[in-house]
Amino acid sequence: VYLVLKQWANAETALSKVSGYSMVNDFASVYDPNNKNNAESIFEVQYLDEPTAGAASNFAYNFLPILNDPGVISGFPSSNTNAYAGWNTPTPEIIAAFESGDKRKDASIGFYTGGGYVNRPYVKKYVHGAKIAPNTNDNWPVYRYAEVLLMLAEAQNEQGKAIALTNLNAVHAHPRTGLSALTTTGQTTLRELIQKERQVELAFENKRWLDLVRTGTAVSVMSAQAAKIKANPQNYYYPTGINPIPASYNITINRLLFPIPQREVRLNPAIVQNPGY
Template sequence: MKKNLFFIALLLSLSQFSCKEDFLVTTDPTRIGTEVFYKNETQFRQAVNGVYGQLQTITNSAYVFGELPSDNTTVDLNPLDRGDAVRWEAFEFSTVNAGNTDISSLWRQYYSALYNINYTLEKLSISGLDATAKAPIEGQLKFLRAYFYFHLVQYFGDLVLVTSTLGNPDQAFDLVRSPQAQVWVQIEIDLTDAVASLPATYPATQVGSATKGAALALLGKVYLTQKKYSEAVSTLKQVTGYTLNPVYADNFNPAKKNGPESIFEVQYQGGNDLGEWSSFAYVFAPRASAAAITGFASTPPGGRNIPTNDLIAAYEPGDLRKDASLKTSYTLNGTVVNIPYIIKYTHPHTISGRTDDNWPVLRYADVLLMLAEALNEQFGPTPEAYGYLNQVRTRAGLKEVSGLDKAAFKMSVLKERRVELAFENHRWFDLKRTMTPAELAAFMNTYGAKERANPTVSRGGISFTAQDYVYSDYEYYLPIPASEILINSKLTQNAGY
């Protein structure tokens, strides 16, 4: 059996194994071996940039796991091609199983990035870099490792926790899943180290790199997710130097990237052939919209991540965020087509399929709403908690809220997070954080019944199956990919799959 496990990907790609036959020992002039790399600050920065590149790839499909399973988005399915029904569409209809190839791709992508992080950290620890040069590199790597595990532990629960490379590939077959509690401890350790190591800002040439503020904001979210409310408040209050953008839409305008509200965003660059572009506008536009939304008919739209009727109804009258986030129809050849679509990532660009839009990961509005939530959980709706919540509402053109009890305030914050952070891959994690598995299943079954009765998008004659929109408690976690269990029989499967 091939030993092509996720965490030895780089080991293989860097060709660290050699053959005894001298005539087979050759040097590829297009590749740099590890024995001559990792020697100076420039090379270590290149290694970190490689992980940021993997973050781009992971983010390209993150909506499948962060929005589609929730009540925020649905699909504009193709009735003539049902090949995707068992892949990304399964996350919308709650028909995911352990053989889903999108889950196995997710697993491999994350663990490949984690291997590269661990390998680079090991090389960094024995390098001759001085402390000043080493600190921000180590801090970024630990921030990214924490970020990846923060996602994985919420997706899968107990995890294979690896923080060092393996001396022998055969050791991979002895790895087992660690308890969630152990994973959370490691995340906190990495972020605490990152806070101590990272600078508040970078030179213009390094804009977009993880900062101290990013590590603090993520650590605060980690505490909030674990219901460590006191720690969340004290940590999030240290996220300083940021302000709300006066205009909500400016947060997503490629001409105003990394603005005053941006704490951390995934960097993309369109308009060239460098391979760093994004394409969310094309992925999210309704299938038959041609050039009506993107401006280019040569790259077919994907019809994925369509805003639901349920989400559209959640916007209050006069909410300025609605028109900056979605449209409820488009016009094609003079005909109005009533299919909603996301516009947060739809901006003018010069080359078909290559947009310049970044992806927001952490914004100051998120921090304010997390503070409001954590304070309310501790003390109820205090004036301070109202202040954080109402800052976000005021920017949106809405009236301040007041006079709520603790439960109502909690629901108000959750609703505010839904519309403020719509289509930024927060919704599914927010639902999981605030509900038990049984509560989440009941909530999603109620939503599913509404979507079955009145689909947001016509299904073109394709009937729902008996399994569509039927949620069970065990779906709180994704299944461990069947392909990984086949490779390593010591990995256990999540209950229910």
């Protein structure tokens, strides 16, 4: 909340109180069902590997392409043709966002290289198979200590504090990444590097859109992305001859906030409905 409100000092104070956690040395193991609630995990949604209890997860299927046989990728024992599949394919931009040599890339994004299929990159973080489809044993990560360090770096950088670089490098140059420490000290450049680090470290954890909105860059970033998709749809996995409709990918300022429930507006005339609704 403090980051959204740009109350940087309050954010730093709150984040500095987080203790008792540490970063896991192997990035892939952060998401391993055999390593749930590990030293890095602050809060994760709990699921059980017990299909008869109705407490298993199945979101891994949403991160796979639409397939007749997901087993070619992950050992999943059934098809993946549900309506939610295929909408989380890693874009060329997120693939390129990982620096050369960044070991997190291999743990985050997979590439099927076998034959008999149209090959697509896929989200690998949550691919651990399923004993009985569509039940999986993956917990959902909500907050990790790595994100605390990046939020702390952001709050400190916005106050012009040099220690921001130290906290950024605690994530960027951690042994699990295989990357060298950053040396940038300029506030503007460091701000961009912190956001880029969030993009790759927290990829596919439902953080990116919220980051774009709170930093005021959602419209510009998504508009540029929309232009690239419409100009070269096949680069973004559209079948040959199929193009996005003109109204798609049009992100405006009116789409950055949800509408206030009309019931609340009627109950309190002082409430002004969000733009566009």
